[in-house]
Amino acid sequence: MKNILCIGAGYVGGPTMAVIADRCPDLTVTVVDINAVRIAAWNSDELPIYEPGLDEVVKRCRGRNLFYSTDIPKAIREADLIFVSVNTPTKTFGAGAGKAADLQYLEKTARSIIEHAESDKIVVEKSTLPVRTAQAMSRILHSNTKNLKFQILSNPEFLAEGTAIRDLENPDRVLIGGMETPEGQGAIEALASIYARWVPRERIITTNLWSSELTKLVSNALLAQRVSSVNSISALCEKTEANIDEVTGAAGKDSRIGPKFLKASIGFGGSCFKKDILNLVYLCGHYGLPEVADYWEQVIKMNDFQARRFVGNMLAAMFNTVADKKIAIFGFAFKADTGDTRESPACAVCLQLLEEHARLNIHDPKALGNAKLDLEGVAGDISYLEDPYEAAKGVHAIAVVTEWKSFRELDYQRIYDSMEKPAFLFDGRNILDHKMLFEIGFNVYPIGKRKLTHF
Numbered sequence: 001m002k003n004i005l006c007i008g009a010g011y012v013g014g015p016t017m018a019v020i021a022d023r024c025p026d027l028t029v030t031v032v033d034i035n036a037v038r039i040a041a042w043n044s045d046e047l048p049i050y051e052p053g054l055d056e057v058v059k060r061c062r063g064r065n066l067f068y069s070t071d072i073p074k075a076i077r078e079a080d081l082i083f084v085s086v087n088t089p090t091k092t093f094g095a096g097a098g099k100a101a102d103l104q105y106l107e108k109t110a111r112s113i114i115e116h117a118e119s120d121k122i123v124v125e126k127s128t129l130p131v132r133t134a135q136a137m138s139r140i141l142h143s144n145t146k147n148l149k150f151q152i153l154s155n156p157e158f159l160a161e162g163t164a165i166r167d168l169e170n171p172d173r174v175l176i177g178g179m180e181t182p183e184g185q186g187a188i189e190a191l192a193s194i195y196a197r198w199v200p201r202e203r204i205i206t207t208n209l210w211s212s213e214l215t216k217l218v219s220n221a222l223l224a225q226r227v228s229s230v231n232s233i234s235a236l237c238e239k240t241e242a243n244i245d246e247v248t249g250a251a252g253k254d255s256r257i258g259p260k261f262l263k264a265s266i267g268f269g270g271s272c273f274k275k276d277i278l279n280l281v282y283l284c285g286h287y288g289l290p291e292v293a294d295y296w297e298q299v300i301k302m303n304d305f306q307a308r309r310f311v312g313n314m315l316a317a318m319f320n321t322v323a324d325k326k327i328a329i330f331g332f333a334f335k336a337d338t339g340d341t342r343e344s345p346a347c348a349v350c351l352q353l354l355e356e357h358a359r360l361n362i363h364d365p366k367a368l369g370n371a372k373l374d375l376e377g378v379a380g381d382i383s384y385l386e387d388p389y390e391a392a393k394g395v396h397a398i399a400v401v402t403e404w405k406s407f408r409e410l411d412y413q414r415i416y417d418s419m420e421k422p423a424f425l426f427d428g429r430n431i432l433d434h435k436m437l438f439e440i441g442f443n444v445y446p447i448g449k450r451k452l453t454h455f
């Protein structure tokens with residue numbers, strides 16, 4: 001095993017291969033993509049994605065044993081092991097539209113592997129996929145007329161954006177699924193031995209292919225369910241004067257529940273949670289389990305409800321109209337420490353506010369470029385501002401929708417002084433010091449906590 005290839009240079013393939021190259025200097029790691037602009041960015045000083053710590057790792061390895069290229073045929077010919085990390089978005093057309101995964105990029109990748117391969121290879125599914133995709137992948141690969149043999153592995157990635165490098169360097173677990181045949185087990189061991197250079201063996205879990213594929217969907221579904229559960233209770237807290245942080249703090253002390261991933265918010269976003277749950281819902285429907293499908297679909301419905309509820313609270317607080325009012329939107333990324341805006345609840349909030357004819361000043365430390373793309377062509381008065389103080393100047397309200405640490409460090413007296421009065425602050429992430437803001441003069445609306453108003 002000498003040459004590792006990754007097809008797809010995105011949020012998963014990019015950081016994952018950088019860390020493999022870093023930890024395995026004796027391997028040659030090549031990352032290819034059909035998107036030449038993206039590859040050029042990986043080869044430049046301005047990487048195509050923002051991820052803390054990524055620049056350093058890439059700088060250490062690029063040109064040494066880490067290469068970014070658009071020459072897909074050559075890379076396939078030379079590779080011993082190929083990670084497939086292309087996008088698998090939710091289908092927007094035809095059968096299963098809105099739920100099933102769109103596997104066209106995956107199938108095209110499999111076909112280009114058989115077109116260019118000249119030797120046997122291990123092919124590793126890295127993208128999140130519906131259960132039993134490996135079977136389809138295997139059938140396509142083995143339709144080759146060159147008598148080539150492929151071993152298919154499932155090795156889902158569990159990294160979270162914003163902490164990708166930390167997650168890759170110190171993963172809770174690495175999961176590798178393969179066929180229960182001697183060849184399958186050999187392929188599992190070949191991949192496990194790569195991770196074993198830096199991950200303790202007991203954290204490398206091996207299963208059959210289908211368990212591995214399903215585990216990825218289930219892990220994300222369970223995490224998303226936790227967020228929706230907490231957000232549903234945040235609505236009840238606002239009605240009962242209970243405090244969501246006190247409730248989850250105390251509930252999370254039960255070691256069976258645990259303290260993590262219990263933060264109320266305007267909702268979850270990101271490329272995975274919604275897509276994977278929809279995928280799970282589709283699979284359950286396909287296998288004749290409508291009750292199970294409905295159960296998981298509710299997690300998404302609750303998430304949509306939470307963003308709508310947030311905007312509803314804004315409207316109610318601001319005398320039932322935001323028409324023509326300027327509102328500063330603090331954050332657009334789906335979470336802090338990333339420039340990624342895929343499925344960001346911030347976008348849903350902005351669209352609803354624009355429907356109400358609000359005028360928006362959007363500020364985000366890393367995601368303004370993506371915000372502009374997401375809102376391209378959307379009617380309304382939208383400004384994008386690098387400076388949070390400029391974004392807040394003259395506005396009626398501030399809505400905090402991403403939990404950037406920098407928002408905690410702003411001079412809110414200065415911001416208050418520059419705003420229209422009464423000044424409203426809606427903290428969709430519960431990250432600010434609400435009492436201090438109230439004392440400055442803001443009317444403060446947290447999530448799942450008593451509002452602090454001067455009326």
Ligand code: UDX
Pocket residue numbers: 157158159160161162220223227260261262263264265266267268269270271272273334335336
């Ligand atoms: C997720 C999984 O964590 C990761 O294992 C998988 O590989 C990909 O999907 P990611 O989408 O990058 O990672 O971010 P994550 O930290 O899980 O957050 C997802 C969303 O949930 C964000 O919008 C975040 O703000 C929200 N969230 C998270 C909450 O609202 N409350 C929480 O307590 C935690």
Ligand code: ADP
Pocket residue numbers: 007008009010011012013032033034035038085086087088105106108109127271
């Ligand atoms: P993820 O978050 O799963 O990494 P991204 O959308 O960020 O998803 O990245 C997937 C990448 O895969 C994109 O850069 C896309 O151009 C690339 N890609 C899609 N299809 C192919 C293909 N057939 N060959 C090579 N790269 C591909």
